[in-house]
Every structure is written in structure tokens, then in C-alpha cells.
Amino acid sequence: MxxxxxxxxxxxxxxxxxxxxxxxxxxxxxxxxxxxxxxxxxxxxxxxxxxxxxxxxxxxxxxxxxxxxxxxxxxxxxxxxxxxxxxxxxxxxxxxxxxxxxxxxxxxxxxxxxxxxxxxxxxxxxxxxxxxxxxxxxxxxxxxxxxxxxxxxxxxxVGDKEAVFFQRRELREVIRIQDEMGERRRWKRAEVGEGGGESQGNGEEDLTKEEAKLMLNVLSLSESTAKDMVQLPSEIMYKWHIDTPLSPSLIAEVFAKGYNFIPVYEDADDPTNVSQILMTKMLLLLIYRSESDGVCVRDMQLVPLQRFNGSTMATEVFVHLQRISPSIAAITSEAGDKVVGLLTLRTISEQIHETTFQAEMDPLSPSPMQVMVRSWKAFRRVGEYTISVSSRPSSLNTSFALIPTIPAIERSMRRADSAARLSIVVNTGEASPP
Structure with a gap:
């Protein structure tokens, strides 16, 4: 049984x-x-x-x-x-x-x-x-x-199980694989005619291409040196000697090219050894200065450049640039005896985002500073016209050619206040001085 x-x-x-x-x-x-x-x-x-x-x-x-x-x-x-x-x-x-x-x-x-x-x-x-x-x-x-x-x-x-900890390169590969998987899912959704982002089932969308690109570039930043991040060598960089006279034509050239700053060097025998910078916006202070005053770069407010060795990690320079103003540093050779180029916070950010940001002094920029630069010619024109119609002494710059006017406008401007003068002169339709 x-x-x-x-x-x-x-x-x-x-x-x-x-x-x-x-x-x-x-x-x-x-x-x-x-x-x-x-x-x-x-x-x-x-x-x-x-x-x-x-x-x-x-x-x-x-x-x-x-x-x-x-x-x-x-x-x-x-x-x-x-x-x-x-x-x-x-x-x-x-x-x-x-x-x-x-x-x-x-x-x-x-x-x-x-x-x-x-x-x-x-x-x-x-x-x-x-x-x-x-x-x-x-x-x-x-x-x-x-x-x-x-x-x-x-x-x-045996001991406890250790938590998974990704090294930098491993994490970068995980992000890259995640991006490739998301791209394949997006292609599949496009083939079946479904729109929108691919959901992971928890109410969140997959990693986008832009997010993956930013994370990969940030992780790669720690493997680059400051010298690797320099895009414009000091040999071909636009720069001034400290005794360069600031003529109206030189200032107009700088504004036309849209430079945010000008590197300045002191040793005439070594132009690459820049030690200071002149912020371009400071040149607006020279609107009413006469060329006969003999203003040169030395007379302007110059900003000393902090130096970093070219072997310094890019992340260290990036963190430091966020703490200083202006966010510009000179990168030297590994021996420290030669400046190989300048590195700005904007340059690093552009490499991280893989794009180009519009500079504040870009002639096509709608920034307030560029509006002031475009108004510079009108200011000069008002000042020069005032000199031509008034017998009062003036310290306005007379280095630019005067704009021709007609007697009727001249008589009306003698009776008008300064606000009316500005309105009439700006609306004459004459070409602006360079």
C-alpha cells in the first residue's frame, strides 16, 4: 500500500x-x-x-x-x-x-x-x-x-555585494548605447507612423540626441587638457601692443569685426606673450575724445590675464573660469614660458554644446551693447553738427567729416532744444560715418 x-x-x-x-x-x-x-x-x-x-x-x-x-x-x-x-x-x-x-x-x-x-x-x-x-x-x-x-x-x-559603480569611460559607453537604442526605437516608431518621444513605460521619454551629446561631451572634457581646448593659437590671434594709439579707424575696425576683447602684449619682440586684455566695450568711452588727445591702449583699463599651464585638465580650467570675470585665461606651454592661446568660458561651452554662440559684440547681434555701438555714429554726428552750428567751445571729437545740411534745418536747429536736434539729425537719411 x-x-x-x-x-x-x-x-x-x-x-x-x-x-x-x-x-x-x-x-x-x-x-x-x-x-x-x-x-x-x-x-x-x-x-x-x-x-x-x-x-x-x-x-x-x-x-x-x-x-x-x-x-x-x-x-x-x-x-x-x-x-x-x-x-x-x-x-x-x-x-x-x-x-x-x-x-x-x-x-x-x-x-x-x-x-x-x-x-x-x-x-x-x-x-x-x-x-x-x-x-x-x-x-x-x-x-x-x-x-x-x-x-x-x-x-x-563572502561580504556584501558592492553597488554598481561606473567609471567615466564605462558611463560614456552606457550613454552611447542608450542613445543608439533610443535612435532605433525612434526609427521603428517612425516606420509605423507613431509620433512623439518613445516612452520607457514609467511616464518618461527616452534620452534625446541633445541630452546624450551634452553628457558625452562633458564626460570627455575631463580627458582633455587646457591646451587641447585652445582653438586659436596666439600666433594668428588679433592683438595690440600696449602703446598702440587708438584712432577712430582702428576702433571702427574692431567694432566691425565684432571682437569681444583684444589681447594686449608689452614685449614688442614677442607679440605672442599676451599678458592683459582690453574689453571692446571700453572703447565706447572714446566716443567724445579727440584724436589729438593721443589716447593709447595703455591709458585704457586693462584686465590682467590669469595663466594656466597647457597640461592642466580642462575641467579644472572650466571650473575656475566660472569664478572670475571676465571668464578668460591665458594657456601657456608645458614649460610655462610661452602663451599658446587664450581659453574662454564661451569656447568651452561651445565645444560642449557643439555649436556657436552669438557674441555680444557681433555686428549682427541684437544685444543692448551692439545697439549702443550702432548708436555711436549717431552720437558722433550730433556732436559734430553741434560744433558746426554753435560758437560755444566744445571738447567733441572733430576728426570725422561733417555731414552737409541745408540752411532751413540749420535755422530750425538753432531754435530747437537738444532732443529736437537729435531727432532731426538722425532722420536726415544721410549715410553714417564709418
């Missing part, structure tokens, strides 16, 4: 089949959980717990609490998996011949307890693990008398 686990109890075939189904489900669930729970990264789960939507954040917090004791969790899952797998042939043996029970047990274990559960669970690791987290916690406490001491022993012998 067959017994059921040593008891002389006749188990009906339907009850035995139900027990087999329960054991199969338990073994398959444990096998799937062992695979999917330990495939989750605690670092990523912590990020979802803090930045994800409310549903995903709650799931991630439950999983982080369970994965905080990995050895206890592992022993509990393996214990229940082994219990189910060992009981399965014993139950089958109660209503099947021994040979048939072994063959049936192996087939059920292979198909329903290993292949199918693991293939299904790994596709939905996060959702299923979070859904079954209360059940997992219950299994851990049931096996605690055996599993907890063994987990402490494993903690002492």
Missing part, C-alpha cells in the same frame, strides 16, 4: 494533481524570482525611488528594502525552491509508477519550473519582483530560523 509521506492515507488523484500544480507553481516562482530579483541594480532602484513617478517609486522602495539583505533573500528563495522540487517526485510517486514519476518530475521541473518561469520573469523583472515583494518577505520570515544565521555567516565569509 502506498503511503503519503509515511502516512497510510489514500490521496485521490485530483488532490494529488492539485498538490503537484501547487508545488510546480512554487518551484517555478522561486526559480524566476532568483533570476529576476538579483538582476535588479540597487543603485538604479534607489534612483527610481527618489525620482520616478509615485507608483514606480513605491515599488522601488519595497525592492530596495528586500535587497538590503541579499544573502538572507537568496537562502530563503533557494530553500523554498528546493523544498518544492524535492516534494514533487514524492507526490507523483503516490499515484504513478516510480519510473513514470521520475520522468514526469524531470519534465515538469525542466519546462514549468526552469525554462518558462525564467523566460517570463526576466522580461518583467521590476514589475513582478515588486508585486511579489510581500510574498517574498513572508517566505524570508518563515525560513528565518535557518536562513538568517546562514546569511550572517555568508556576510562574514
Amino acid at each position: 502506498k503511503t503519503f509521506f509515511g502516512f497510510a492515507v489514500l490521496v485521490p488523484a485530483p488532490v494529488g494533481a492539485l498538490i503537484v500544480i501547487i508545488l510546480t507553481c512554487l518551484a517555478g516562482t522561486m526559480a524566476g524570482l532568483v533570476l529576476c530579483v538579483f538582476s535588479l541594480d540597487v543603485t538604479r532602484l534607489s534612483g527610481i525611488a527618489h525620482t520616478g513617478n509615485s507608483a514606480d517609486a513605491a515599488r522601488a522602495r519595497r525592492l530596495v528594502a528586500i535587497l538590503g539583505k541579499p544573502h538572507w533573500l537568496l537562502i530563503a528563495l533557494l530553500t523554498w525552491n528546493d523544498i518544492a522540487l524535492e516534494m514533487l517526485p514524492l507526490v507523483l510517486n503516490t499515484f504513478l509508477p516510480p519510473a513514470a514519476a521520475i520522468v514526469t518530475s524531470v519534465a515538469i521541473t525542466l519546462v514549468f519550473c526552469e525554462i518558462l518561469p525564467q523566460a517570463f520573469f526576466i522580461q518583467h523583472a521590476f514589475e513582478l519582483s515588486a508585486l511579489l515583494s510581500p510574498f517574498i518577505r513572508g517566505l524570508m520570515w518563515i525560513t528565518a530560523p535557518v536562513a538568517w544565521p546562514m546569511s550572517k555567516l555568508l556576510d562574514a565569509v
